[in-house]
Amino acid sequence: MTTHIHPNLEGATVLFVDDEPQILRALERGMATLPCQIMLAESGEQALEIMSQQPADIIISDMRMPGMSGDELLSRIAEDYPETVRMVLTGYAEMSSVLKAVNEGHIWGYMSKPWNEEQLIISLEQAIYTQRILAEYSLLRRNMESYERQFRERFEGFIGSSVAMEFVYKSIEQCAPSHASVFITGPTGSGKEVTAAAIHNLSPRKNKPFLAINCAAIPHELMESEIFGHIKGAFSGAISNRQGAASLAHGGTLFLDELGEMDISLQAKLLRFIQTGCFQKVGSEKVEKVDIRFIAATNRDPLDAIQDKQLREDLYYRLNVISIHLPPLCERDKDALLIARNNLDKYSTQEGKVFIGIEENAENLIVNYPWPGNVRQLINTIHSAVIMSEGPLLSLQALGFALKLSNEELQQYSKRPLRKAPIQPISQPTNSPPSLSAESSSNGNTHDVTLNSNFDGSNLDKSCIDRSNIILPLAEVEKIAIERAISLCDGNVVKAAGELKVSPSTLYRKIQNWQTTA
Numbered sequence: 001m002t003t004h005i006h007p008n009l010e011g012a013t014v015l016f017v018d019d020e021p022q023i024l025r026a027l028e029r030g031m032a033t034l035p036c037q038i039m040l041a042e043s044g045e046q047a048l049e050i051m052s053q054q055p056a057d058i059i060i061s062d063m064r065m066p067g068m069s070g071d072e073l074l075s076r077i078a079e080d081y082p083e084t085v086r087m088v089l090t091g092y093a094e095m096s097s098v099l100k101a102v103n104e105g106h107i108w109g110y111m112s113k114p115w116n117e118e119q120l121i122i123s124l125e126q127a128i129y130t131q132r133i134l135a136e137y138s139l140l141r142r143n144m145e146s147y148e149r150q151f152r153e154r155f156e157g158f159i160g161s162s163v164a165m166e167f168v169y170k171s172i173e174q175c176a177p178s179h180a181s182v183f184i185t186g187p188t189g190s191g192k193e194v195t196a197a198a199i200h201n202l203s204p205r206k207n208k209p210f211l212a213i214n215c216a217a218i219p220h221e222l223m224e225s226e227i228f229g230h231i232k233g234a235f236s237g238a239i240s241n242r243q244g245a246a247s248l249a250h251g252g253t254l255f256l257d258e259l260g261e262m263d264i265s266l267q268a269k270l271l272r273f274i275q276t277g278c279f280q281k282v283g284s285e286k287v288e289k290v291d292i293r294f295i296a297a298t299n300r301d302p303l304d305a306i307q308d309k310q311l312r313e314d315l316y317y318r319l320n321v322i323s324i325h326l327p328p329l330c331e332r333d334k335d336a337l338l339i340a341r342n343n344l345d346k347y348s349t350q351e352g353k354v355f356i357g358i359e360e361n362a363e364n365l366i367v368n369y370p371w372p373g374n375v376r377q378l379i380n381t382i383h384s385a386v387i388m389s390e391g392p393l394l395s396l397q398a399l400g401f402a403l404k405l406s407n408e409e410l411q412q413y414s415k416r417p418l419r420k421a422p423i424q425p426i427s428q429p430t431n432s433p434p435s436l437s438a439e440s441s442s443n444g445n446t447h448d449v450t451l452n453s454n455f456d457g458s459n460l461d462k463s464c465i466d467r468s469n470i471i472l473p474l475a476e477v478e479k480i481a482i483e484r485a486i487s488l489c490d491g492n493v494v495k496a497a498g499e500l501k502v503s504p505s506t507l508y509r510k511i512q513n514w515q516t517t518a
């Protein structure tokens, strides 16, 4: 019996499984002085029962047992309790199945019968060390996953981290792999086409064409040919054969925007096409068959459109297998600010201007303004304000001018207190340099400012800006730099640590500290 102290085993739980009670008793006696809790099971079934009540840190099982074998037991434990370290205590005759289990990853190690007590204890200590690393690893993974979810500010062409948009992102992810038709609703400029493209890009059809037809933009008389194509001479002006969207989108996705604007008689042909996959070019007798996924959208309430006889009810229900609704921008918490900052970077680079951020009262306006034209209107406003003004900060006046707001409206939208916006870890348009964004609440007011990383401040008229917008507490700068690195490394903390020239454990520790102090 050992007389050593084994601090590593302090508080650990060890479950021995063997169908021979005298072996279990001997193991129990041998381990009696260890500072860990020993549990015993005479079968695989009993071991699972014990695990369901109190999962053990280590399980050591015999291989050959009546009923559930040790191999089967440990593979089930591997699946249900991945953090439990699995070992076998076995006779030499069973060595081939032990090695198979090791290779398949069901077990971490083995001891042969008859066992040496000292060696068994050393193995237990090594196993508990492994178990702690495994537990820490899966805790870090869980933390990182929730951290990444919390900071999902970009998704397939979208910018936004509001709960409302997270719901949209989830819906897109869920429906993308299927073939089912999707009906998207939402006000103008809210991102319906971005949604359709995201569904296509995440679907198995992503390497095939994505075609978008805006039914409101094409004259009624040309629409049938636009969708189905025509043959030469089908109508005056049909001077040659033409492929329509039906042929061009074969294998891919066809997005029909503003479906309610399509001629009601053509909607009947479209319904047949959707149901059968078969169509005829205008002027042709030949029936062609294609494989297309359909996505439709309207910025009207589809039920109103049906009531007004603008949308066929049967077509709507055929397409509305999955419905996704895009909320207006004013219902997306602080997403408007994220989109504005991002587009400020993009357009200041594009227009050759130096904007380092947005004035605080201008940010208030961005958050409080109702944006009836939604994201499209916001992007155009930022673009216009960048063209029509000079930096270094995007001003309230520039936005007011772009939006044609009266002085009273400017006062109204800019005065309201700004709720705390989520920290933006990165704002990186494809053709602009990386940017850094930060917020500071040191004096009770919240200041949000987006800083271009290539900005050195040397050309700045320092009297014209609020220093608290630019100078940040060092701890905050560190946090922003870390979040930005993780985001640039696609969430890979180890890679981000390498780029930041610190160890991964330092990063994990800092992330955990933020979470506990949040």
Ligand SMILES: Nc1ncnc2c1ncn2[C@@H]1O[C@H](COP(=O)(O)OP(=O)(O)OP(=O)(O)O)[C@@H](O)[C@H]1O
Pocket: 157, 158, 159, 160, 186, 187, 188, 189, 190, 191, 192, 193, 194, 195, 257, 299, 339, 375, 376, 379
């Ligand atoms: N969340 C978002 N983040 C960044 N850009 C966006 C977002 N949503 C939409 N956009 C951009 O806004 C513009 C309008 O988007 P989109 O065309 O998808 O809107 P829509 O709802 O289809 O508009 P319409 O009703 O006029 O057809 C596009 O330039 C798009 O890239």
